[in-house]
Amino acid sequence: MRKISSAFAVAAAVALMGTAAQAKDIILGVPGAQSGDLASYGLPTVNAAKLVAEQYNAKGGVLGMKVKVVPQDDQCKPELATNAAFKLVSENVTVALGHICSGATKAALPIYKESKIVLMSPSATNPELTLGGGYPNFFRTIARDDAQARLAASFAMDKLGAKTIAIIHDKGDYGKGFAEWAQKVVEESKKAKVVLFEGVTPGAIDYSAAVQKVKDSGADALIFGGYHPEASKIVMAMRKKDMKIPFVSDDGVKDDTFIKVAGEFAEGVYASGPKDISGNPLHKEAVEAHKKAFNAEPGAFFDNAYSAALALLNAIEKAKSTDYDKVVKALQTEYVETPVGKIRFDKQGDAEGVGFDVYQVVKGQFVKVQ
Amino acid sequence: MEYFFEIFFDGLTRGSIYALIALGYTMVYGIIQLINFAHGEIYMIGAFTALIVSGVLGALGLPGYAILLMTLPVAVIYASAYGYTIEKIAYKPLRNAPRLSPLISAIGMSIFLQNYVLLAQTPDFLPFPSLLPPLDVVDRFHGVLSSSEVIIVVTAALVMAGLTAFIKFTRMGKAMRATAQSPRMAMLVGINVDQVISLTFIIGSALAAVGGVLIASHVGQINFYIGFLAGIKAFTAAVLGGIGSIPGAMLGGLVLGWTESFATGYVSSDYEDVFAFALLVLILIFRPAGILGKPAIQKV
Incomplete structure (x- = not known):
């Protein structure tokens, strides 16, 4: 017990020293x-x-203050996310860039709200986070889940001219959420009918x-709605049964593994x-910087995160202050060029101008549909 | 009516695979009263072996059916070797231990094998070549039946008929039945019980490997985790039919396959598992030993 309390004392001392030293910095919690x-x-x-x-x-920093990045791990687990949030708040973060998963973000949000800290996620797509309206301190640089379903459903109805639509999902949060939004969009538009709405068990031996x-x-x-392993099984079973109807799915399927596994099907x-951003010069710049600094290709949500970091620091710069209300106002009024x-x-709190496109597999590659 | 038959054949295909795997569970249980939870992983390893072998043979430019004929035996032998080794390593030292010990050992083995394949191969899904040749006769009924479904059902039926004949008519089969009744008595009349147990594991693993290769080439993809759900379902089938009973496992597999298919076809695929397990509960309430299982008689 004594060991533990002395460890706490040391940790607290280190934390205090840390805050004292960083008083003049902008602390970007991640x-x-x-x-x-x-x-x-x-x-x-x-x-x-970091980049x-x-x-x-x-x-020369933002408003003459150095920017210091403080990462904090939450493993995408809600219970760890609250810990991470408390830790960051106790370290006096100026603004925070995260969390990554929707569940973790939801759990941690009240803590940031309480302390009046702007939180911007590059990847949490759960619609309720912004639509719920409870968190004026929350922003994101990725489109909401329903944006995707809205696009997929209207694509099926308007571009493909489908009058009757079957919707299948994998019973998971992501897949079922997508499917339910799509169903809602189709039913509200009255242009088409949902003739089947069902979930399948992921990992079942077949979906015949x-x-x-x-x-x-x-x-x-x-x-x-779901991920590529189920999608490839379903597509392959459909094509083997001579069903040629279009198969429209989500970002979980837009993965090269899907093409590799399903092959010609x-x-x-x-x-x-x-949206394809490969033509954006800022995107190229960011990727180059990443390659130079870390000698590797950037991974998931890198562009969204890079954009979020730019947006946050830009807002502080434009607001000429780290004051919460001024930063929020700058985020809502000032445009910023990002990857x-x-x-x-x-x-x-949703980013205007960020969204999804529809892609189609053509000759073994996802190509944007015009 | 066409829809009914389509669903019927889907269930039959699925059920045949369940039955092939369930046989391994039930045979092992019949002889040493152990639920071999690593059995689903044998199915997965069989499919993985087939993928590797067929990849090599495919690169040599052999036609599909030749690849299948050469791949299947290799997968069967490899999976059997795994089954044999698992028994020697994880179960034999625990044969006289309390019954929970080998059960835990089995679960450990299952996790070990999953992670072994995950690390040695890949965590990703891999495409599996469709080795089952298209049959012109069947393809005329395209939509109702697919040739891979027919091949799966026929192969499973042949394998199960072979197994039944083996158990019924050969000396070794007789020894297996004797060991199932009472290992100690079997030992007293000169049966090499260790050998019988090893053989049981080998046969069970071989059947699972056949199932694994068939279904993988039917659905066209595998990863290290496919054995888990298939194993659970096959175990359910074995209990449904009466664990320890060989015809019971076959029947249980088919009943489970049909239950799932018809639940999907006529109710909703959301409730596929609900129906499957509700059926299990009902059968166990009214026939605690399973459909074809014999009520346990206390041996005195």
Whole structure:
């Protein structure tokens, strides 16, 4: 027991020393998955924050203050996310870039709100985080989940002309959420009918019966919410049963593994995914900087995170203050050029100008549909 | 009516695979009263071996059916070797230990094998070549039946018929039945019980490997985790049919396959597992020993 309390004392002392030394810095907290099985989602965000901070520091910092990046691991787990948030708040972060997963973000948000700290996530897509309206301190540089479903559903109805649509999902949060939004969009538009709405068990040995049911429903198009392993099984079963109806899915399917696994059967499949930003010079610049600094290709959500870091620091610069209300106002009024495009934030905290495109597999590659 | 038959054949295909794996559970349980939780992993290893072998043979430019004919035996032998070794390493030293010990050992083995394949191969999904040749006769009924479904059902039926004949008519089969009744008595009349147990594991693993290769080439993809759910479902099938009973495992597999398919086809795939396990509960309430299982008689 004594050992533990002395360890606490040391930790507290170190923390105090830390805060004292950083009093004049802008502290950019980066909470998110930095270890565990989802680390690959969170680590690129830390790199992005470091690169942006370096870039500002090289120019003399923001408003004359150095930017200091403080990563904090939450492994995408809500219970660890609250710990991470308390830790960052106790270290007097100015603004925070994270969390990575929606669940973790939801859990940690009240803590930042209480302490009046702006939190900007590069990757949390749960619609309720902004639509709920409870968190004026929350912003994000990624489009909401329903944005994707909205796009997929209207693509199926307007571009593909589907009148009857079958919707299948994998019963998971992501897939089912996508499917339910798509269903809502289709039903509200009254342009088409949802003839089948069902979940399949991920990992089941085959989906022949479910596919048979889609066939029997006479749907003109199938919308699938979920990830690529189930998607490839379903597409392959459909094509083997001579079903040629379009298969429209989400970002979880827009993955090269999908094409690798489904092979020739992947041809013609539609999947929505984040807007193609490969032509944006800022994007190229960010990727180059990453390659130079870390000698590797950037990973998931890197561009969103890089953009979020730019947006945050830009807002502080424009607001000429680290004051919460002024920063929030600057985020909502000032446009900023970022790798994901020229953005500012709406009243709810969603980035205007960020979104999804529909892609199609053509000759073994995802190509943007015009 | 066409829809009914489509669903019926989907269930039959799925059920045949469940039955092939369930046989391994039930045979092992019949002889040493152990639930071999690592059995699902044998199925996965069989499929992985087939993927590697067929990759090599495919690179040599052999036609599909030749690859299948050469791949299947290799996968079967390799998986059997795993089954044999698992028994020697994880179960034999614990044969006289309390019954929970080998059960825990089995679970450990299952986790070990999953992670071994994860590390030695890949955590990703891999495409599996469709080795089952298209049959012109069947393809005329395209939509109702697919040739891979027919091949799976026929192969499973042949393998199970072979197994039944083996158990019924050969000396070794007789020895297995004797050991299942009472290992000690079997030992007293001169049966090499260790050998019988090893053989049981080998046969069970071989059947699982056949199932693994068939289903992998039907659905076209595998990863290290496919054995888990398949194993749970096959175990359910074995209990449904009456664990320890060989015809019971076959029947249990088919009943489970049909239950799932018809639940999906006529109710909703959301409730596929609900129906499968509700059926299990109902059968265990009214026939605690399973459909074909014999009620346990206290041996005195």
